Amino acid sequence: MPPPPAAASPPYQCSVLLRRLAASSSLATSSPSSFLRALRCLHARLLTCGLLHAPSHPHLTLRLIHLYTLSRDVPAAALLFRSNPCPIAATSLVAAHAAAGHLPAAVSFFDAVPPARRDTVLHNAVISAYARASRAAPAVAVFRSLLASGSLRPDDYSFTALLSAAAHLPNLSVRHCAQLHCSVLKSGAGGALSVGNALIALYMKCDAPEATRDARNVLDEMPAKDELTWTTMVVGYVRRGDVGAARSVFEEVDGKFDVVWNAMISGYVQSGMATEAFELFRRMVLGRVPLDEFTFTSVLSACANTEFFVLGKSVHGQIIRLQPDFAPEAALPVNNTLVTLYSKGGKIAVAQRIFDSMKLKDVVSWNTILSGYVESSCLDKAVEVFKEMPYKNELSWMVMVSGYVHGWRAEDALKLFNWMRAEDVKPCDYTYAGAIAACGELGALKHGKQLHGHLVQLGFEGSNSAGNALITMYAKCGAVKEAHLVFVVMPNVDSVSWNAMISALGQHGHGREALDLFDQMVAEGIYPDRISYLTVLSACNHAGLLDEGFHYFESMKRDFGIIPGEDHYARLIDLLGRAGQIGEARDLIKTIPFEPTPSIWEAILSGCRNNGDMELGAYAADQLFKMTPQHDGTYILLSNTYSAAGRWVDAARVRKLMRDQGVKKEPGCSWIEVGNKVHVFLVGDTKHPEAHEVYHFLEMVGAKMRKLGYLPDTKVVLHDMEPHEKEHILFSHSERLAVGFGLLKLPPGATVTVLKNLKICADCHAAIMFMSKAVGREIVVRDVRRFHHFKDGECSCGNYW
DNA sequence: ATAGGGTTAG
Numbered sequence: 046m047p048p049p050p051a052a053a054s055p056p057y058q059c060s061v062l063l064r065r066l067a068a069s070s071s072l073a074t075s076s077p078s079s080f081l082r083a084l085r086c087l088h089a090r091l092l093t094c095g096l097l098h099a100p101s102h103p104h105l106t107l108r109l110i111h112l113y114t115l116s117r118d119v120p121a122a123a124l125l126f127r128s129n130p131c132p133i134a135a136t137s138l139v140a141a142h143a144a145a146g147h148l149p150a151a152v153s154f155f156d157a158v159p160p161a162r163r164d165t166v167l168h169n170a171v172i173s174a175y176a177r178a179s180r181a182a183p184a185v186a187v188f189r190s191l192l193a194s195g196s197l198r199p200d201d202y203s204f205t206a207l208l209s210a211a212a213h214l215p216n217l218s219v220r221h222c223a224q225l226h227c228s229v230l231k232s233g234a235g236g237a238l239s240v241g242n243a244l245i246a247l248y249m250k251c252d253a254p255e256a257t258r259d260a261r262n263v264l265d266e267m268p269a270k271d272e273l274t275w276t277t278m279v280v281g282y283v284r285r286g287d288v289g290a291a292r293s294v295f296e297e298v299d300g301k302f303d304v305v306w307n308a309m310i311s312g313y314v315q316s317g318m319a320t321e322a323f324e325l326f327r328r329m330v331l332g333r334v335p336l337d338e339f340t341f342t343s344v345l346s347a348c349a350n351t352e353f354f355v356l357g358k359s360v361h362g363q364i365i366r367l368q369p370d371f372a373p374e375a376a377l378p379v380n381n382t383l384v385t386l387y388s389k390g391g392k393i394a395v396a397q398r399i400f401d402s403m404k405l406k407d408v409v410s411w412n413t414i415l416s417g418y419v420e421s422s423c424l425d426k427a428v429e430v431f432k433e434m435p436y437k438n439e440l441s442w443m444v445m446v447s448g449y450v451h452g453w454r455a456e457d458a459l460k461l462f463n464w465m466r467a468e469d470v471k472p473c474d475y476t477y478a479g480a481i482a483a484c485g486e487l488g489a490l491k492h493g494k495q496l497h498g499h500l501v502q503l504g505f506e507g508s509n510s511a512g513n514a515l516i517t518m519y520a521k522c523g524a525v526k527e528a529h530l531v532f533v534v535m536p537n538v539d540s541v542s543w544n545a546m547i548s549a550l551g552q553h554g555h556g557r558e559a560l561d562l563f564d565q566m567v568a569e570g571i572y573p574d575r576i577s578y579l580t581v582l583s584a585c586n587h588a589g590l591l592d593e594g595f596h597y598f599e600s601m602k603r604d605f606g607i608i609p610g611e612d613h614y615a616r617l618i619d620l621l622g623r624a625g626q627i628g629e630a631r632d633l634i635k636t637i638p639f640e641p642t643p644s645i646w647e648a649i650l651s652g653c654r655n656n657g658d659m660e661l662g663a664y665a666a667d668q669l670f671k672m673t674p675q676h677d678g679t680y681i682l683l684s685n686t687y688s689a690a691g692r693w694v695d696a697a698r699v700r701k702l703m704r705d706q707g708v709k710k711e712p713g714c715s716w717i718e719v720g721n722k723v724h725v726f727l728v729g730d731t732k733h734p735e736a737h738e739v740y741h742f743l744e745m746v747g748a749k750m751r752k753l754g755y756l757p758d759t760k761v762v763l764h765d766m767e768p769h770e771k772e773h774i775l776f777s778h779s780e781r782l783a784v785g786f787g788l789l790k791l792p793p794g795a796t797v798t799v800l801k802n803l804k805i806c807a808d809c810h811a812a813i814m815f816m817s818k819a820v821g822r823e824i825v826v827r828d829v830r831r832f833h834h835f836k837d838g839e840c841s842c843g844n845y846w
Numbered sequence: 847a848t849a850g851g852g853t854t855a856g
Contacts, residue, residue, distance in 0.1 A: 107847085136847040169848040176849090205849040242850050276851045307852045342853040381854040412855040440856065447856080475856065 059091055063108050081116045084109075088121075098129055107134050114141040119150060130157045132167045139167070143174035165191065169202040176210035184210030201237035204229050208243035212250045219253050226263075241267040242274050249281025257282070257290070272302030279305055283312035303335055311343040319351040326360075336367070338375040345382040354390035361386070373405035381409050388417025408438050415441060419448035439473055447479035455486035474500070474508035481511065485518030493518045497531075506534070513541045520549030540571055548580040556588020563597075575607050582616040586623065594620045611642040618645060622652020631661055643672045650682050657690035677708050 066083060088109060091097050097106055106125060113122035114137075126134055135154045142151035151174045155167060168191040175184035188207045191199055199207075211217070211225055226244060229235050241263055248260035260281065264274060275298045282291035295309045306329055313322035326344045329336060341364060348357030361383060371379065380403045387396035400406075400414045411434045418427035431437075431445050442465045449458035462480040465472060472480070477500055484493035497515055505511050512535040519528035532538065532546045543566045550559035563581050567573060573581075578601045585594035598617055601607045614637055621630040630652050634641055646665045653662030666683040673679060680703035687696035 111847095133847050138847095140848065164847095166848050171848090173849060200848095202849050209850065237849095239850050246850070271850095273851050280851060304852055309852095311852060337852090339852050346854065375853095378854040383854095385855070407854090409855045414855090416855065438855095444856065 059087070059094065059096060060102070060105060062087055063105065063112070066112060067108065081118060084112050084116060084118075085121075097125075107137065110134050111137050111141065114138055117145075123154075126154065127157065130154075130159070130162070132158055132162055132164045136167045136170045139170040139174055143170070143177050146178075148174060148178045148180070160194075163194075163197075165197050165200055165203065168197070169200070169206055172203065172210060173206035176206055176213070179213040181210050181212075181214045199232065199234070201234050201240055204232065204234045205237070205239040205243045208240065208247050212243075212247045217247075217251050219248075219251055219256050219259065222248050222251060222256065222259065236268065238267070238269055238271060238274075242271075242277055245274065246277045246281065249277065249285070257285070272304050275302060275305050276308045279308045279312060283308075283315060286316070288312055288316045288318065300332065300334065303337070304339075306334055307337070307339045307343065310340065314343050314347045314350075319347045319353065322347045323353075323356065330363075336369075338369075338371055338379050342378045342382050345379070345386055349382065349386040349389050352389070354386070357386045357390070377403070377405050377407060377410070381407075381413050384410065384413045384417065388413070388421065391421070393417055393421045393423065408436055408441070411436070412438075412440050412444060416444045416448075419444055419451070422452065424448060424452040424454070437470075439470055439476065442470055443473060443476040443479065446476055447482075450479050450482045450486065453486070455483035458483035459487075459489075459492070474505045474511040477505060478508075478510040478514035481514040481518045485514075485521035488522055490519075490522040490524060493522065494527075507536050509535070509537065509539055509542065513539075513545050516542060516545040516549060520545070520552055523553070525549055525553050525555070540566075540574055540577065543571060544574075544576050544580050547577065547584065551580060551584025551587055554587055556584045556590050556593075559584035559588075560590070560593060560597075573601075573605060573607070575610060575613070578607060578609075579612055579616065582613060582620065586616060586620050589623060591620055591624045591626075611639070611644055615642075615644040615648040618648040618652060622648065622655055625656055627652050627656045627658050627661065641668070643669055643676075646672070647678070647682065650679075650686060654682065654686040657686075659686070659690050659692070662686045662690075674706075675708055677703070680708060 066080075066087065091105060091109070096102055097109075099105070106129065110122050110125050113119075113125065122138065126138060135158045138154040139151045142148075142154070152171065155163070155171045158167065168187055171187050172184045172191075175181075175187065184207065188199065188203065191197055191203060208225060208229070211221065214221060222244075225247065229240060229244065234240050244263045245260045248256045248263065250256075260278065264270065264278065267274065275294060278294045279291045282288070282294065291309065291312050295305055298305055300306060306325065310322050310325050310329075313319070313325065322344065326340070328334075329340065341360065344360055345357055348354065348360065364379070380399060383399050384396045387393070387399065396414065396417050400410065403410060411430070415427055415430045415434070418424070418430060427445065427448055431441065434441060442461070446458050446461050446465070449455070449461060458479060462472065462476070462483070465476070477496060481493055481496050484490070484496065493515075500506065500508075500511050500515075512531055515531045516528045519525070519531065528546065528549045532542060535542060543562070547559045547562050547566070550556075550562060560581065563573070563577065563584075566577070578597065581597050582594055585591070585597070594617060598609065598613065601609060601613070614633070618630045618633060621627065621633065627649075630649060634645065634649070637645070646668045649665040650662055650669065653659070653665065662683070666679060666686075669676070669679040680699055684696045684699040684703075687699060
């Protein structure tokens with residue numbers, strides 16, 4: 046934007062420049078700072094020429110206000126306006142702010158105009174501002190004030206705006222609609238096309254089935270109809286979930302209006318009927334119906350959601366061929382959807398290229414690329430994007446918080462969540478769900494409970510995402526009762542909630558109760574999914590319920606048509622292995638309708654460890670080595686199998702092999718607080734590429750302890766031990782807990798956190814709880830996998846090592 | 847100067 050010429054401009058030149066500035070208003074969004082600079086320059090010139098507020102040029106001030114509004118320089122616009130609060134300027138300001146979604150600002154301009162100066166048009170603008178914001182009651186109040194003014198009369202616009210506001214009434218009944226309909230007819234506004242359209246939309250919003258008939262009557266009595274009339278009908282039926290009726294309205298106009306095509310396609314997309322949407326799109330192409338940005342956006346989003354990636358690419362190709370002349374604003378949603386398509390199709394690099402090439406980007410674009418990186422598990426890249434985003438909204442924070450949770454970075458998730466609240470961004474229920482999941486991951490029961498309290502305060506109790514997260518969090522923290530309480534009070538539980546609750550019971554050894562709950566779910570008519578069955582099989586595993594496991598495994602396919610996947614087979618084999626029926630497990634492999642996968646061989650191998658069946662074990666290990674040669678678990682499992690069979694030499698040979706092959710043991714750490722010291726044990730290979738992350742975590746632990754201040758002189762003692770020392774220290778839980786760490790010698794009030802990533806049996810868990818009670822201290826057990834049934838060596842860390 | 851429909855991120 047070049048600055049205006051330096052020479053003094055006559056009024057005419059000023060108005061020309063203003064108009065040119067307005068024409069380049071797209072710059073206001075793409076390059077706001079240079080636009081604003083030019084605008085201020087012009088403003089100064091108008092002032093020096095004495096043209097502002099000149100009675101001969103009222104439009105100059107008006108246009109200036111409008112442009113300031115466009116550039117979001119609200120104070121400047123307001124200042125100009127206050128010097129002369131004329132209704133025309135107010136109308137323009139109200140409309141601009143309402144369009145930008147700033148309702149309070151919009152209304153403030155209405156309020157600033159003295160009531161005697163307000164005209165009908167200004168009232169109309171405010172009514173429609175409320176309508177846009179779904180605020181029916183204040184819209185009606187403004188309409189009433191219009192009637193009460195005495196001198197003013199509502200016109201067609203007033204009624205159109207009033208009706209569209211009324212469509213947002215919470216319990217809209219046919220009676221309401223009929224009353225409004227009557228007052229429209231009495232005023233004589235009934236003949237206007239826009240009023241008729243608004244009436245149809247109003248009736249179609251009613252839940253009552255007979256409302257559609259009334260809408261149809263309005264339509265039939267309208268002297269003239271336009272494409273909006275039909276579109277409203279189609280959209281109304283789609284929203285009511287009656288795609289069939291929408292389709293017959295669509296057939297009735299026989300494709301005469303382009304927008305109705307778009308409405309029908311998007312209706313199919315919203316109803317999850319992608320195939321029908323594609324079919325309609327094909328007919329549009331064949332029938333040479335003009336395709337616009339709305340068509341492309343709907344079809345592309347259908348492709349992205351249904352993983353019809355190839356079809357999406359061909360639509361993209363079509364766009365490239367047609368070279369449609371979209372304005373940057375029109376191309377924006379199309380490009381946003383393309384970015385979604387490619388990132389969901391796993392082509393994040395292509396998505397990034399499209400993103401880079403976009404002339405105009407908005408929050409949606411940035412959120413799309415952000416979640417693209419999160420879903421492609423490129424968390425570091427996502428963080429980078431998050432930091433450089435020019436604008437964020439609540440969704441951006443939500444994506445990042447839940448991205449951290451999925452990337453196993455719970456601490457970062459909580460940090461971000463707190464930061465977000467410090468920035469005064471109000472988290473939605475999904476964001477709370479992410480933070481709560483992070484608490485579950487960390488075993489931070491207190492913090493989780495706190496968030497639960499906030500949820501209740503904020504009125505998010507009815508939210509399923511938050512409720513499901515709470516169930517899982519409480520279960521992970523060992524608070525099954527609380528989990529159950531959440532489950533019971535949830536107003537509309539879904540299959541995720543059931544699965545979470547069943548799994549909560551199963552994890553804590555309540556196998557029978559878990560199975561009962563599953564049966565109850567089926568009895569209530571909820572269809573179990575593959576996750577439900579995974580959960581049920583795990584519950585059987587924890588409780589050692591072999592026959593029940595088989596019973597549910599068989600019913601899965603028979604009763605619900607769910608094809609068992611590798612994970613289901615692996616759990617079943619696990620179950621057999623635990624019961625000592627390794628021969629049956631061997632037979633089961635033969636019945637699997639696909640090639641056994643690593644997780645199945647792993648289950649076999651760990652079954653063999655319990656039974657010392659070295660022949661099968663060695664075979665399973667062979668298969669595993671072939672499939673995942675660098676997987677440390679295989680070596681450890683095989684070595685343990687040999688140990689269990691008493692073949693120590695072979696066990697040592699496997700470990701040597703692992704070293705020789707250069708397979709790195711994944712690093713991890715365990716930590717425990719004793720007195721004023723935090724003992725941290727670094728386990729695994731310190732040369733592993735991920736070891737620095739563990740060191741980082743250790744530093745964080747220390748810093749956190751000091752910050753919390755509950756142990757004033759906390760020292761972090763790093764134990765980077767020799768292998769033989771590790772095996773000694775991590776030999777057995779109960780031993781370690783009782784003796785090794787001197788639990789009973791702890792000072793009163795100390796908190797003990799028991800290790801990360803250990804397998805622990807129900808008996809040990811009970812022992813810890815008992816000790817905790819005995820010494821009157823809180824003990825948090827975090828991220829511990831618990832086994833109800835265990836044999837020698839299973840619970841001890843000899844297994845882990 | 848004001849109205850009404852069809853689009854995108856989880």
